[in-house]
Amino acid sequence: MRMKFILRTNGAWGAVDRGKKPTTEDVDEAQDQLALSIISQSVDNETLLRVTKKETAYDVWEALHSMHVGVERVREARVQSLRANLDNLKMSDAESVDDFAGKFMTLVARIRELGDAVEEKYIVKKLLRSVSTKFINVASSMVLFGDINNMAMEEAIGSLKAQEELLKGQEVRFEEQLLMARGQDSVRGRVHAQGSREGRKDKSKVKCYNCQDYGHFAWECPKKGKEKKALLAQGYASDEPTLL
Numbered sequence: 001m002r003m004k005f006i007l008r009t010n011g012a013w014g015a016v017d018r019g020k021k022p023t024t025e026d027v028d029e030a031q032d033q034l035a036l037s038i039i040s041q042s043v044d045n046e047t048l049l050r051v052t053k054k055e056t057a058y059d060v061w062e063a064l065h066s067m068h069v070g071v072e073r074v075r076e077a078r079v080q081s082l083r084a085n086l087d088n089l090k091m092s093d094a095e096s097v098d099d100f101a102g103k104f105m106t107l108v109a110r111i112r113e114l115g116d117a118v119e120e121k122y123i124v125k126k127l128l129r130s131v132s133t134k135f136i137n138v139a140s141s142m143v144l145f146g147d148i149n150n151m152a153m154e155e156a157i158g159s160l161k162a163q164e165e166l167l168k169g170q171e172v173r174f175e176e177q178l179l180m181a182r183g184q185d186s187v188r189g190r191v192h193a194q195g196s197r198e199g200r201k202d203k204s205k206v207k208c209y210n211c212q213d214y215g216h217f218a219w220e221c222p223k224k225g226k227e228k229k230a231l232l233a234q235g236y237a238s239d240e241p242t243l244l
Contacts, residue, residue, distance in 0.1 A: 003042040007035055016061035032057045039064070079116045082107055091132040097160045104130070105153070121149045124156050131160065138163040 007013040015028065015035035035057035040048055043064070050067070054060040086107045091100040104127060111118050125148060128139040142148060142159060207214050210221040 003039060006038050006042065010034060010038060012038060012057070015057040036060065075114050079111060079114050082111045082114070083116075086111070086126065090130050091135070093132045093134065095132065097135075097157065097164045100130075101127075101157045101160075108153075120153060121151075123153050124148050124151050127153060127156055134167060135160055135163055 004013070007016065012031050012035035015031045039057065039060055047064070047067070051060045051063045054063055086104075089104060089107065108118060108123055125143075128143060128148070131139050138159060142151070142156065148156075203215050203217070205214065206217060208216050208218050208221050210218040211223045216222070
């Protein structure tokens with residue numbers, strides 16, 4: 001477009017805008033040389049080398065036009081490929097918002113670099129449709145109650161990150177409760193195991209310091225209760241004459 005304006009401004013547009021290839025008699029040598037000079041200064045060296053064999057400005061212009069069409073087709077093919085990748089992009093359950101947003105925004109940037117003006121509202125809607133199941137509630141809330149047609153992509157990502165931090169807090173509390181429960185179970189298990197070991201211990205060599213017999217501990221001595229009852233009975237009997 002810039003080259004076209006320069007050619008028109010300098011009166012050399014007629015050398016290339018003919019509709020058909022001119023004959024040798026139709027070529028204005030001065031105008032043709034001016035057009036060639038302008039064109040050569042408007043393209044890079046690599047492109048210039050590809051048209052050096054062209055004789056007239058018209059031939060050079062047509063070659064550049066064909067090259068541009070080819071480049072345009074390649075660009076459109078790349079845009080379509082990138083758009084397909086964007087449409088198929090989905091957030092996994094194990095993926096963080098930052099990681100997914102990075103991939104998402106990279107694709108959007110590459111599409112826009114190729115000249116495809118992707119609308120912001122399309123990007124936001126696509127982002128909210130691509131989130132994993134744990135972000136479905138906040139995404140649905142933004143669609144139902146937020147103005148997503150005027151929402152920036154950064155704002156949508158910020159809302160998802162806020163939800164992620166909330167979920168992380170809930171997971172931390174759940175893990176703490178789980179660890180406490182496991183600790184209590186472990187303590188109860190050790191106490192039970194210790195009691196079981198003591199119950200299974202061989203007491204044949206254990207001496208009771210209450211009755212001096214073997215086979216039990218003093219705290220479980222069978223004679224302890226009998227002795228206590230005997231002492232109580234004796235004390236009761238000794239008090240009867242006094243009372244009478």
